[in-house]
Amino acid sequence: MTHTIGMISLGCAKNQVNAEQMLYLLRQAGYEILPDPDGAELVIINTCGFIDSAKEEAIDHILAMGALKQEGRVGKILVTGCLAQRYQEEIVNEMPEVDGVLGTGSYYDIVHAAKEILDGKKYERFAPLNEPGRILTTPEQYAYLKIAEGCDNYCAFCIIPKLRGHYRSRKMEELIAEAKTLAEDGVKELIVVAQDTSRYGEDLNGARKLPELLRELCKIDGFHWIRVHYLYPEAISEELIDVFATEPKLVKYFDIPFQHINDEILKKMNRHTDGAYIRKLVTHLRERVPGAVFRTSLITGLPGEGEAEFEELCTWLREVRLERVGVFPFSPEEGTPAAVMTDRCEPDEAQRRADLILELQAGIMDDYNAACIGRDMTVLCEHRAKSGMCSGRTYADSPEIDGTVYFTGAARPGDMVTVHITGCDDGDLAGEQIHE
Numbered sequence: 141m142t143h144t145i146g147m148i149s150l151g152c153a154k155n156q157v158n159a160e161q162m163l164y165l166l167r168q169a170g171y172e173i174l175p176d177p178d179g180a181e182l183v184i185i186n187t188c189g190f191i192d193s194a195k196e197e198a199i200d201h202i203l204a205m206g207a208l209k210q211e212g213r214v215g216k217i218l219v220t221g222c223l224a225q226r227y228q229e230e231i232v233n234e235m236p237e238v239d240g241v242l243g244t245g246s247y248y249d250i251v252h253a254a255k256e257i258l259d260g261k262k263y264e265r266f267a268p269l270n271e272p273g274r275i276l277t278t279p280e281q282y283a284y285l286k287i288a289e290g291c292d293n294y295c296a297f298c299i300i301p302k303l304r305g306h307y308r309s310r311k312m313e314e315l316i317a318e319a320k321t322l323a324e325d326g327v328k329e330l331i332v333v334a335q336d337t338s339r340y341g342e343d344l345n346g347a348r349k350l351p352e353l354l355r356e357l358c359k360i361d362g363f364h365w366i367r368v369h370y371l372y373p374e375a376i377s378e379e380l381i382d383v384f385a386t387e388p389k390l391v392k393y394f395d396i397p398f399q400h401i402n403d404e405i406l407k408k409m410n411r412h413t414d415g416a417y418i419r420k421l422v423t424h425l426r427e428r429v430p431g432a433v434f435r436t437s438l439i440t441g442l443p444g445e446g447e448a449e450f451e452e453l454c455t456w457l458r459e460v461r462l463e464r465v466g467v468f469p470f471s472p473e474e475g476t477p478a479a480v481m482t483d484r485c486e487p488d489e490a491q492r493r494a495d496l497i498l499e500l501q502a503g504i505m506d507d508y509n510a511a512c513i514g515r516d517m518t519v520l521c522e523h524r525a526k527s528g529m530c531s532g533r534t535y536a537d538s539p540e541i542d543g544t545v546y547f548t549g550a551a552r553p554g555d556m557v558t559v560h561i562t563g564c565d566d567g568d569l570a571g572e573q574i575h576e
Contacts, residue, residue: 142170143258146177146214148201149277150266151188153333157286158276159186162250163218163255166273169251181215182254186367187223189303192471196403198223205544206237216257218242219249223266224302232264240264244304246504275330276325281524281554282539283327285319286310287353288334293372295399296410297470297478300335307336309344316356323362328554330357331367331538351379356388365520367538369395373421374412384429391535394425395435402449403454405442415456422460424466433536435464437528438497442470443481450493454500463540467497486501502567509543509564516574519559530573532557549573 145166149159162184163173177183183205187198198221208214216239219231225243232241240263242253256263274281290305293296319330332354334340341349350368366389366405371380373396383391400406401415413421440450457465469490472479485493508536521532522539530551537543551557551573559571 142172143182143254144172144174144180145254146174147181147182147186147277148177148183148205148489149186150198150201151186151194151222152329153284154286154335155186155188156277156291157274157284158221158244158247162186162247164274165248165251165275166254168446169254171254173275177205178213178398182218183208183214183216184218184220184250189222189226189299195223202231202235202400204240206235209237214356215486216240218253218257218263218440220247225303226299227502229575232262237319243279247263259446276322278539279553280326281423281522282329282331283322283334284331285315285322285357286333287315287337289351291335292339292531293336294410296408296481296508297442297473297476298361299473302475304422305342307339309341309346309349311417311522312341312349312356314355315353316360318359319363322358326362326554328556329363329365329367330363331369332357333369333383333463336370336372336375337368337381338371346375348375353388354380354383355387358387363389365389365391366537367391367393367535371396372412373398373418376425376569381428384425384432392421392432393435393535393538394429394432396421397483397537398439399437399439400442400445401454402445402452405445405449407442408442408478409439414454417461419456423555433464434462434537435542436462436466436510438465440467440469440497441485441487443480443484445470445485454497457497457504461507462501463505463508465497465501465504466541469494469540481497484532499553505543505567509567509569512561512569513563515561517547517561517569517571518547518559519547519551519571520559521555521557523551524552532559534569543568545569545571547573548573550575 150253185201188194203218213491218240220242224241228241231238240257250303253263288289288309290307291301292307325487369566405413519532522529530549531544531546558574559569560574561569563570
C-alpha cells in the first residue's frame with residue numbers, strides 16, 4: 141500500500157530547498173505526496189528556529205498538527221529543520237504528539253525516517269549525508285539553487301552556525317548540472333542562495349569562486365534572469381562586481397545584509413566591516429552597475445544601541461535611499477554572544493525603532509515607485525486571472541519579499557514581457573503590456 145505524505149515548510153528559501161529535496165526522495169521511494177497535510181499518514185513540519193517569531197510559528201504548526209492527529213485527520217508527525225536541530229531533546233521530551241525529529245544535517249535520511257515512523261517507531265537522527273534531487277515547490281517560472289550549507293561568520297546575534305554547522309560549498313559541477321536540469325524544466329529565473337553566497341568555494345580550495353560560478357550559470361540556455369541572495373559586504377570583490385556589470389542575465393539586484401551603520405554596533409555584532417566601508421561600497425556599486433537595486437536587513441535595539449546610534453542609522457537610510465529594507469527588532473537568541481550582552485534596550489523600544497525604520501522606508505519606496513511611472517520595464521509574468529489582469533515582477537523584485545506589477549495584456553505565466561508603467565499603489569506598480 142502506498143503511504144501518503146504531507147509537508148509544511150517554514151522559513152527561508154534555503155529551508156525550502158531542503159523541503160524539495162526531501163519530497164524528491166520520498167516520491168522516489170514510492171510515497172504519495174499530498175498538496176495538503178490534512179489526511180496524510182505522515183506530516184513533515186520543516187521548521188525554522190532563527191528568531192523567536194519563527195520558533196513560535198513552528199510550535200504553532202506542530203500543535204495544530206497535533207490537534208488534527210487527535211481527531212484522526214493525520215497520522216504521524218515528523219519535525220525537521222532548525223528547530224529540530226536546536227531543541228531536539230525538548231521536542232522529544234515535551235511534545236508527545238511528535239513521532240520523530242530529523243536535524244539539519246540529516247534531511248537525506250528522510251525515507252528511512254518515514255518508514256520507521258510509519259512502522260510505529262520513534263525516530264531521531266542528526267548526521268550529515270549527501271545532496272539528493274528535488275521536487276520543486278515554487279511556481280514553475282522560478283527556482284532556488286542552494287550553493288552552500290552552513291556559515292562561518294559567527295555574527296553575535298545569530299544562531300545559524302550552531303544550527304547548520306561550518307560553511308560547506310557544493311561542487312561546481314554538481315551545481316551546473318542541477319541548474320541545467322532546472323532550465324530544461326522551464327525555469328526562467330534562477331535564484332542563487334546560501335547563508336553567505338559571497339564565500340562560495342573558499343572552503344574547497346581557499347579561493348572564492350562565486351564569480352566563476354555565476355559566469356557558468358549565465359551560459360546556460362533557458363534562464364532569463366539569475367538573481368543572487370545574501371552577499372556579505374566584506375566579501376564583495378572587484379571580480380564579482382565585474383560579473384554583475386557585464387553579464388546581462390545577472391539581475392542588478394544586490395541583497396547585502398548590512399545590519400547597521402554605526403561602527404560600535406557593527407563591532408558588537410561581530411561584523412567584519414565598519415560604516416565607512418559600507419558607505420563606500422554602496423556608492424561604488426551604483427557607479428559600476430547602473431540601475432543597481434539594493435535589498436538589506438537591519439536590526440534595531442541591539443544592546444548598546446542608544447538614540448544616537450539609532451539616529452545615525454536613520455540618517456544614513458535617508459541619505460543612501462536603499463530600495464528594499466527589512467528590519468527586525470533585536471531578539472536575544474539563546475546560545476549567542478548577544479543574548480548575554482548588558483545595556484539592553486527594552487523590547488518595546490526595539491520594536492518602536494523598527495517601526496520608525498519601516499515608516500521611513502515606506503516613503504523611500506513610494507519615491508522609487510513614483511520614479512518608475514512612465515518607464516517601460518521588463519516583467520516576468522507570474523499570474524493571469526480570468527479577467528485578463530496579469531501580475532509579475534521586475535528585476536528589482538525578488539519573489540515573496542518585494543513588490544508586484546499588475547498589468548493588462550495577453551501574457552502567460554513564464555512570459556518575459558515589456559510593461560509601460562502607469563501608476564503605483566501601496567508598494568506595487570501598475571501598467572499596460574506593450575505588444576511588440
